[in-house]
Amino acid sequence: MLDFWRHRIKNLALLVLSLVFLPIDTLVILCIDVYSRLLGRKPSHNGARGKKTVLVTGVSMAKGLALARHFRRAGHRVIGADFHALSQGRVSSAIDKFYALPWPAAEEMPDDEDIEDDGYALALLKIVRENKVDIWVSNSDVSAAIQDGLARDMIESQTSAKAIQLSARHVRLLHEKDSFMTLCHKLGLPIPDTQIVSSRSDIIEFFANRGGLKLTPDASTRYLIKPIGVNDIARFDMPLLPLESEEETLRRLDSIPLGSGKFIVQEFIQGFEFCTHALVVRGKVRAFVSCPSSELLMHYKAMDPDTPLSNAMLEFTEKLAASLGETFTGHASFDFLVKAGEDKGEVVVYPIECNPRVHTAVVLFNDTPELVAEYLSVLHDTPSRGPPIVPRHPHKYYWLGQETVERLLYPLYRDFPALPHKTPEFRSFVEHVQHWKDGTFETWDPWPWWWLYHVYWPVQFARYLVWGRWHKVNVSTGKAFQAK
Numbered sequence: 001m002l003d004f005w006r007h008r009i010k011n012l013a014l015l016v017l018s019l020v021f022l023p024i025d026t027l028v029i030l031c032i033d034v035y036s037r038l039l040g041r042k043p044s045h046n047g048a049r050g051k052k053t054v055l056v057t058g059v060s061m062a063k064g065l066a067l068a069r070h071f072r073r074a075g076h077r078v079i080g081a082d083f084h085a086l087s088q089g090r091v092s093s094a095i096d097k098f099y100a101l102p103w104p105a106a107e108e109m110p111d112d113e114d115i116e117d118d119g120y121a122l123a124l125l126k127i128v129r130e131n132k133v134d135i136w137v138s139n140s141d142v143s144a145a146i147q148d149g150l151a152r153d154m155i156e157s158q159t160s161a162k163a164i165q166l167s168a169r170h171v172r173l174l175h176e177k178d179s180f181m182t183l184c185h186k187l188g189l190p191i192p193d194t195q196i197v198s199s200r201s202d203i204i205e206f207f208a209n210r211g212g213l214k215l216t217p218d219a220s221t222r223y224l225i226k227p228i229g230v231n232d233i234a235r236f237d238m239p240l241l242p243l244e245s246e247e248e249t250l251r252r253l254d255s256i257p258l259g260s261g262k263f264i265v266q267e268f269i270q271g272f273e274f275c276t277h278a279l280v281v282r283g284k285v286r287a288f289v290s291c292p293s294s295e296l297l298m299h300y301k302a303m304d305p306d307t308p309l310s311n312a313m314l315e316f317t318e319k320l321a322a323s324l325g326e327t328f329t330g331h332a333s334f335d336f337l338v339k340a341g342e343d344k345g346e347v348v349v350y351p352i353e354c355n356p357r358v359h360t361a362v363v364l365f366n367d368t369p370e371l372v373a374e375y376l377s378v379l380h381d382t383p384s385r386g387p388p389i390v391p392r393h394p395h396k397y398y399w400l401g402q403e404t405v406e407r408l409l410y411p412l413y414r415d416f417p418a419l420p421h422k423t424p425e426f427r428s429f430v431e432h433v434q435h436w437k438d439g440t441f442e443t444w445d446p447w448p449w450w451w452l453y454h455v456y457w458p459v460q461f462a463r464y465l466v467w468g469r470w471h472k473v474n475v476s477t478g479k480a481f482q483a484k
Contacts, residue, residue: 007469007483011461014405018458029450032443041444042093045075052376053131055079055161057101057124057148058139059089060456062399062439062476063358065448066366067137069094074372079131083120083144084478086456088440088448099127104144120144121151128161135379138165138330140357142479146171148357152330162378164279166330166356173324174332174356177228177264184351187323189316192267192337192350193221196228200253206265213246221267228262240268269350271339274309277359278317278333279374281384282326285318286374288388289364293335296472296481298402299432300439302364302394309338312349314388329378333359360476363439368392395437401453402475403429439476452478 036042045051054071058064059080065088071078072094080087080095083103090098102119128136136155140148149168155161166174174180178196185191193210197203203225207213215222224238239256242249256263275293279286290303290310303310313336321328333355338347365371370389377384407425415423441449452475460480464470471483 008465011464014461015458015465017405017409018454018461022454025450025454029446032446036444036446043073043075043444045072045077049075051076052134052379053077053079055081055124055127055131055133055136056089056095056139057081057136058141058358059092059095059098060084060087060478061139061141061360063360063362064139065089065092065094065440066363067139067358068092069442069445070365070369070372071137071375074369076372079127079133081124081127083141084456086451086459088451088456091447091451093445093447097131099123104147118147118150120147121154124151125155125158128155128159133159133161135376136161136163136165137375138163138357140165141477142355142357145175145357164281164330164375164378166332167327170324170328170330171356174354177226177266177353178262180351180354181264183320183323187319189319190348190350192269192352193223194264194266196262196264197225198258198262200258203253203265207242207249213242213249215242215244223265224268225256226264226266228264266352269337269339271337274303274313274336274338274349275359275361276313276317276334276336277361277364278321278331278388279371280317280321280332281329281374281378283322283324283328284383285314285321285388286377286384287365287371287390288314288317289361289391289394290314291361291364296474297360298399298474298476299436300361300364300397302361302391305390309347309349312347316349316351330356331358332356333361360439363397364391364394366395366437396432396435397439398432398436399440399475400433400438401457402473403432407432 054076056064056068056071056078059068060082068078068080068089078095079097079099080089080092081099081101082089083101085100089095101123104120105118127133138148138152146168148165149171152163152165153168156163172179173183181191181194195206197206204213210221222240222242224240226238239252241252243252273293274290275297276288276290278288290313291301292303313334317332317334321332334351335353336349337352338349368389368391374384374389407429411423411425438449440452456478464480469483470480473480
């Protein structure tokens with residue numbers, strides 16, 4: 001009962017916070033918008049040479065909005081579409097026309113033959129035809145990755161439009177952790193010790209073959225038990241086994257929701273986590289960035305592309321993309337682990353997951369206009385040459401709303417009556433506000449920022465007052481991770 005009330009107080013407090021800041025935020029954003037219009041800072045596609053019509057989906061997320069802005073700044077006509085009814089793309093100056101899409105039929109991987117009856121894919125096909133779209137840039141939500149892959153197959157077979165979206169076959173191959181690991185193994189790429197399991201007995205047998213259910217001094221290797229599909233609850237409750245005794249290990253096994261789908265047991269590598277974002281055109285990596293990662297990444301800082309570590313992750317991406325051939329076009333994002341002490345000189349990177357879609361790290365390209373040409377290269381028969389582009393002048397990115405709650409207000413509540421400037425979170429908050437850049441805000445396109453904090457999230461928190469519970473939120477993607 002106590003958790004019940006805590007959850008509702010939490011949502012109510014966030015609603016009140018939005019209302020408190022609504023008047024001042026509205027006034028500030030309105031002034032910024034008027035100022036930008038008077039100075040003529042809003043980009044226009046009037047008179048642009050080689051103007052294309054570009055469909056960008058997933059504009060409820062910072063990554064989709066960032067790419068829509070790229071194309072608008074380059075002078076192209078941008079159509080936005082999203083299945084989130086309150087998408088911030090609705091109010092973006094970067095988007096000429098917005099379409100609300102039907103919600104994808106299911107989060108599980110549908111069969112190819114089901115696509116002809118899928119309202120989501122048919123709606124995309126209709127938009128492409130009505131607007132004579134030249135290129136579709138897909139920014140898949142995790143719940144629609146396979147549907148976008150199937151829609152890509154339909155659109156490219158029935159229209160002249162090209163898609164920056166992996167095929168359904170490639171999405172399936174990379175999305176599931178077991179098939180991704182199998183592919184890496186076939187290519188001779190280093191991977192952690194990994195095995196798929198579906199029951200308690202499978203896990204017990206796995207540990208029996210590796211020294212037993214008890215952690216011993218001479219067998220220090222431990223393993224994570226991870227869900228293969230999308231499972232918010234299991235994602236934030238991945239046990240590290242074995243424990244000090246067999247009894248403790250068995251008790252912990254009993255707490256895993258094994259009935260909710262397949263899992264993998266994967267060697268835990270003690271070290272540092274990194275993530276990458278790549279644009280791939282016909283099996284060639286055309287844009288690449290790497291950055292430090294974490295469980296719920298909300299801060300983005302590009303790594304030096306000339307370091308051995310970044311080069312190792314790029315080489316992995318290039319080898320995998322090349323192995324899948326010229327039909328491999330779209331986005332591929334990888335998570336890697338590097339053992340502690342191997343971050344200098346020659347390093348070995350261990351892939352742990354692939355997200356076959358755009359990574360939010362694409363915001364690091366915001367000051368790299370060359371990115372648009374790499375996307376448009378899909379329209380030409382002549383392949384792009386030279387090394388992949390990297391962020392030209394990458395800022396460090398954060399999201400002000402999430403930062404205000406997590407590093408300012410919550411520490412103040414937690415440590416009350418201590419002074420806020422005494423907390424390390426407060427010092428970090430001040431540094432980010434002074435020297436970093438908000439991942440959603442742009443002076444020439446300010447209303448999506450306002451919409452995010454005073455329409456989209458307040459509606460979500462109001463809904464959670466009545467239905468469901470969340471454990472964490474990611475402001476940049478608009479996702480709330482479900483709690484038990």
